Amino acid sequence: MKAAMEPQLYVHTWRFLMVGVLCHLWVFGQDLTNVWILILLLLALACLRWRFALPLWTVVIDVCLCLVYAPYTTIGYYGLALPVFELAVRGRVLIAVLPFAILFLYEATPGLLFLFLLQALFVGLFAWAALGNQHSYKLEVDKQRKARYELERVKLELLEASESASQQAELMERYRIARQLHDHLGHDLTGASLALQAYVHMQEPEEARELLEEVQKRLERSTVNLRETVHNLTPVARIGVESLENVAQQFQYAAIRFHRSGDMLLVSAYQWTLLEACLKEALTNVARHSNATQVRVELQVTASIVRLLIHDNGTMTQPSLAGSGLRSLQMRARAMGGSFSISRDDGYLLVCVLPLSKEGAG
Amino acid sequence: MQGVVKRYGNAVALDYVDLAIYEGEIVGLLGPNGAGKTTLIQTMTGMVPIERGTIKLFGQSNNPFTHANKEKLGLVTQEITVYDELTAKENLQFFAGVYGLKGSERKERVQEALAFVGLAEYADKVPTKFSGGMKRRLNIACALTHRPKLLIMDEPTVGIDPQSRNHILESVKKLQEQGTTILYTTHYMEEVQEIASRVVIMDQGQMIKGGTVDQLIQSIQHEERIHIDVADTSLLPVEQLQSIAGVMHVDVAGTRVTVISTAGSGNVDRILSLVKEYTGVLGIQTENPDLEDVFLTLTGKQLRDGGGEA
Amino acid sequence: MTVFRFVFLRSFRNTTNLIFLTLFPLVCIFMPQGDPWPVLPYGYQLFGVFLLFVSIRLASYIQVDRMSGVVKRLSIAPLSHASYLSQHLLAYLLIIMLQCVILVYGGVLYGQPLIQPFLLLILYISYSLAALAIALAWITLFRNKELAFFGFMSFVFLVSVLGGIIVPVSMFPEWLARIAVLFPTYWLAEGQLWIVYGNELGDFLFVNVVLWLYALVFMIIGSTRKLR
Structure with missing residues (x-):
């Protein structure tokens, strides 16, 4: 019964119940049939409020209707409960108390009437509180959900960013390695290779031997460089x-x-x-x-x-x-x-x- | 629409939904039952009010559901919503009239719509005598008389024979060619793959993912299956097959060997040539990942679980 | 005005409706007069009950629209809900007015003692407004077509008896007579009484105003937009 948890349902029901009370008063009272028009009009207003969200000033219509009939029948005074309720539901307590003032101008049997208007006031205020709570609850829940979704989105973005960052790092490393190998090893190995080529064509044994020594030196240097490069590359921490x-x-x-x-x-x-x-x-x-x-x-x-x-x-x-x-x-x-x-x-x-x-x- | 929230009671039917539909495209909307597709359509067309967010219709965000804008909208409902006691032509005349068409223009458009869906010969028959496919076609025709710029189709091919369905899909494509933008909701993946230029997936009131069909399939690295019918399965080099890059699993059943690899591994050639070296190949069949797999991966649910209302 | 025209088209397609709608008023014309009550011939006295049935039958077109889902299409069409409802109601009102005219002036031709036929017609029309509004409100509150119809029948029976159409109000005990005022049928009976015995036009106006108020209230209830 999810619908039963809606405060608005009770607001509408209360309005119709109140009109029902007025009907009851009429049926068991002695009023004339033309008072029935008052009840019908109040019912029409209650239906309008059920169907549409009427602005607050329409309460004036209710009040005027009741006051017009008030001199002729007590139902007019009882009918004031409806505008009192409307004002209370919108939180306008001070204005809602006004009809009570009108009540004190009227003498006969104020007891039950006073209590009737009082309950209208309190039910209205309670409904106002309930509706307000519901509204702020929904707002809060929506805000939280939205924040959560934002968070998840940011998380995903961060993951992607970290991925691309590590890919970048990789590329930088490769570039460094390539450069190091090219600058040092490449140079030395090419030199060694050229020297050997020259050696093949060399006639003088003395120069030939010098060339060989050159080659040996270069190769040694290359080996050292290579070792160093590898050593620099090998991470100390365990990876992979x-x-x-x-x-x-x-x-x-x-x-x-x-x-x-x-x-x-x-x-x-x-x-x-x-x-x-x-x-x-x-x-x-x-x-x-x-x-x-x-x-x-x-x-x-x-x-x-x-x-x-x-x-x-x-x-x-x-x-x-x-x-x-x-x-x-x-x-x-x-x-x-x-x-x-x-x-x-x-x-x-x-x-x-x-x-x-x-x-x-x- | 942006950031749209809609509740029914305490249940959130649409949860901060963002959706943009551009002119001239066909957007496929997929989602399991209860995902919120119908609610989305209802809020998009102004049938129900929203709690939060904005909706912009034809570029107008302030009070977008004016009569002028509504004239450019068309809705093909999930159920057959035509009058059973009126003939097909009268039904179309009614809906055309509601959209403000009069006189000869109305007659023309009615004829046009009937011809478009292929019901011209049945203009003077009552829908109670129609087959399921014909009723659906009439359903669609009723939404076309006023030449909407944006047409929303809510599962238009549920429960009809394949011939009618193909006809409808063809009509949808023709409509797009004529410049209509279409939002197409369905349970059937094949349809979306065939006609949609863009797909959005919904689940539990949220938009999970969007993109073109290819983008979506690529985004989930799923499997490709190759079924090879061979002459003699005992000669198959199973370990060698398994060691081909990308192969996840090799399954032999009867005269058929199924090789499952990750999508995009591009190893069909290698697999085939390896198999051919050992035994004769009688036939091959490939199964590519499809939208059902995308859907399953993203939402963990089957798209089709008994059909029914979304 | 498409909706308006098509309501007529749809109702004329239904032959049982047609027969029902034309035959009944004709039958009512020929029914005899009781003595001393009812004050008008039986046919005229019971016409109010008939009108309630006709209202719910007519309002069922809106119900069919809701149940078949056509309202979904119409809700996104450039057609306001007010326009939709008013076109329907106008069409129904015209149909009912036609019947009232047949009844009243047929009766005059036949020679029934209707005292003030034109005012009787006005009364019937006011009452029809209320009846249509009640039917509209009823179908808004009860979705299922069959359930709504049968429920309405019980409601009609109740309202007719308690309102003083079947049995005169003067025979009711005091408190029941007071309750009778709640029902629109009571006001129809009062109006009919006035037509035969009353002389102050103000009283007659009062009866009509009350009926219009009933129509207003129930129309407000029935104007809720339902998409399912």
């Missing part, structure tokens, strides 16, 4: 597949097997970050919630995708299939154009597939 293997080795909760196949170098750094996060999350879940005894981790790299598969034989049911950690991983995988799926048909299976860009991660 080694970090995954490390994570797997440190896992002590269950027996774990790690298989890998394919060319690991094709996977780029930011993808390794995500794969590592996937593995860590999956293993954490196994350690915390599952009763698995065996975990199988497979890492497959093909020319166009890298696939990380984590399978355990646990049977403990978890409260939700995708906790927030897994959901965020799913989003990150999707942001990279990949996919992330979970299956619990046979133990617990987590598969993360990421596409590799065509040029490779080099």
Whole structure:
């Protein structure tokens, strides 16, 4: 009964109930039939208010009608309950009290009439409060939802930005390497090659020997340069597949097997970050919630995708299939154009597939 | 429309929906039951009021639902909304008259609309005698007499024979050629893939994604399936097949081997040539990801779950 | 005015409606007069009941529009809801007015003692306005066509009995007589009484004004736009 929770429904019902009270008063009273017109007109106004949102000044019409009939019948005074209610529903308490003043000008049997008008006032104020609350609640809820959506959008944008940043970093590295190799190695190796060519045609043994020495020097320099370059390149921290293997080795909760196949170098750094996060999350879940005894981790790299598969034989049911950690991983995988799926048909299976860009991660 | 919110009671039917429809395109609107498609159409045409957000119709955002703008709108409803006791021609005359067409112009347009949907011979018959497809065509014709600039079609091909459906799709394409902009709601992926220049997907009152059909399919890296009928499955080099780049799975059943790879891996050649080296190929079939897969990935739901009202 | 014209077209297509609508007034003309009550011949006394039935039958065209969904099309057409309703109501009113004219002037031709036929016609028309408005409000409140119709029949019966058409109000106990004033049928009966016995035109005007007020109230209720 969702409709029963709408305050507006009660406002409309109250109006018609009040007209009903006036009818009742007429039926069991002694008034003439022309008072019936007053009731019909008040009913018409109540219907209009039900159908359309009438502006507040229309209350004046109600008041005038009631006052016109007031000298002839008490129903006129009872009818003032309707404008009192309308004013109270709009929050205009002070003006709503005015009809009470009119009441005190009228002598006979004020008791019940006073109470009748009073209840109109209070019901109206209550409805005003209820409607106001409903309105601000809806506003608040909408604002929150909007903020949430903004947040999610920003998250996605950040993910994409970080992806492109790491790609940029990669490109910069490659450029640096290329330059270093070209400047030092390229130079020396070319020189060595030319010297050897000259040596082949050389007649003088003394000069020939000098040339050979030159070649040797150049080659030595190149070797040193190469070693240095490689040394500069080799990161100290573990990256790539080694970090995954490390994570797997440190896992002590269950027996774990790690298989890998394919060319690991094709996977780029930011993808390794995500794969590592996937593995860590999956293993954490196994350690915390599952009763698995065996975990199988497979890492497959093909020319166009890298696939990380984590399978355990646990049977403990978890409260939700995708906790927030897994959901965020799913989003990150999707942001990279990949996919992330979970299956619990046979133990617990987590598969993360990421596409590799065509040029490779080099 | 921008940031449109609409509630029914406490349930949010439209949740900060943004949708832009440009002139001359066919926009396909997909979504499971209860996604809010009908509510979207109702708010877009002014049938129900909105709580938050703005709607701009034909460039007019301040009180957009004037009579002038309504004359440029057309709606093909999901149910058959024609008068059963009037003939087809009279039905069209009625709706044409409501849009302000009079006299000879009205007669002309009625004839035009009848011819367009292919019901010219049935002009003087009552719809109770029509088949399902014909009724739908009449339904569409009633929305065309006033030559709307924006036509909204709410699942116009539900429950009709394939011939009528093709006819309707052809008509829709013709309409676009004539310059009508169309918003097309449907459960049927094939239709959207065939006619829509742009697709938007809705679920639970929100716009999930939009884009051209190709963009959407590319955005989910889904699978491609290749079915190869071979002469002798025992000769198949399964491990070698599995090691081809992009291949995720190889399945052998009877005389058919199915190779599932990631979309866009472009390895059909390699797979085929490898298979050919070992055994004769009798036939091949490829299955590309389609919008159903896109939909499933984005919303986790089937598009078609028993049909019914959106 | 398309809606207006097509209402006529649709109602004439329905032959049972046509027969019903033309036959009944003719039958009413020939019914005898009771003594001392009702003050007018039986046919004229009961015409009010008949008019209520006719109203709900006519209003069913709007119901069919709602149930079949044509209102959805019409709501996005350049046709305001007010225009739609008023065209329908105008068409219905014309149909009913025709019947009233046939009844009253047919009766005059036949020789029924109608005392003041023109004023009787005015009364019937005022009452028809109210009846149509009630039918409109009824179908707005009750969606299902069949349910609405049968419910209305019970309502008509109630209203006719309590309003004093079937049994004179003077035979009611005091409190029931007071309640009778609630019903528009009471005012029709009062109007008919005045036509035979009354002399102050103001009283007659009063009766008509009340009937118009009923029409107003129920029209406001019935003017809600429903799309389903």
